[in-house]
Amino acid sequence: MALINSKYVHTNLIAKDWRKLSQFYQDIFGCVVVPPERHYKGDDLENGTGIAGAELHGVHLRLPGYGDDGPTLEIYSYGEAEPGFTHVVNRPGFRHIAFTVNNVKEARDIVLNAGGRAVGEVVDLHTSDGRKVTWCYVRDIEGNIIELQSWA
Numbered sequence: 791m792a793l794i795n796s797k798y799v800h801t802n803l804i805a806k807d808w809r810k811l812s813q814f815y816q817d818i819f820g821c822v823v824v825p826p827e828r829h830y831k832g833d834d835l836e837n838g839t840g841i842a843g844a845e846l847h848g849v850h851l852r853l854p855g856y857g858d859d860g861p862t863l864e865i866y867s868y869g870e871a872e873p874g875f876t877h878v879v880n881r882p883g884f885r886h887i888a889f890t891v892n893n894v895k896e897a898r899d900i901v902l903n904a905g906g907r908a909v910g911e912v913v914d915l916h917t918s919d920g921r922k923v924t925w926c927y928v929r930d931i932e933g934n935i936i937e938l939q940s941w942a
Contacts, residue, residue, distance in 0.1 A: 800850060800862040801887065806874075806932055808848040808867040814931050815863060818904055819889055821851035824862055831869070845869030854889070863887070877935050879909065879927060886927065888937035894924045897938045905931040 805811040815821040831845040848866030852858070879885055891897040894912050902908060909927035916922050922942040927935050 798861050800864045801884075802864045802866065803934060804871065805848070805865050805867050806871070808865050811930065811932055812849050812851060812865045814904060814906075815851055815865070818901060818906075820854045821863060824850040824852050828866070841868075843870070874933075877929070877933050879935060886935035886937050888939055891938050891940055894926055894938045894940045898926055898928055901928045901930070901936070901938070906936075907933075909935060 803811070812821075812823070816823070827847070827849050829847050835844045835846060836842055846866045846868055848864065850862040850864050853861055853863055877885070889897075898908070898912060907929040909929060912924060912926040914922055914924050923939055924942070925937055925939040927937055930936055
């Protein structure tokens with residue numbers, strides 16, 4: 791099997807309100823907008839997504855801790871979206887994004903005060919190689935799961 795020469799580029803997050811969710815990630819985690827805003831519709835989008843009448847609007851956010859060419863969080867809203875489901879940590883597929891923070895409890899409080907919700911409690915986990923990570927899961931303002939972590 792051949793190895794593909796690749797580089798990680800972005801993760802996509804479909805939002806109910808892309809502007810509001812984008813602002814949450816800017817305000818709480820320091821993500822920075824990578825212009826321009828994106829507004830797509832037409833045959834190419836319909837053919838690429840397999841969705842008749844598809845229309846996308848959104849923005850890319852530079853993730854913190856990387857330079858100008860680092861990966862982004864792509865936040866889009868579809869003109870018409872399928873009904874959502876409750877995000878849970880043990881459902882197969884992509885489940886959360888993670889941010890390293892200086893203090894997990896303080897970061898958790900900031901997320902909760904900004905309209906996020908708790909998933910569990912702040913806990914310490916000792917890894918099999920003897921390291922300690924303090925972490926918790928929270929939800930953003932649309933219910934997507936975020937891991938906050940700090941390594942000792």
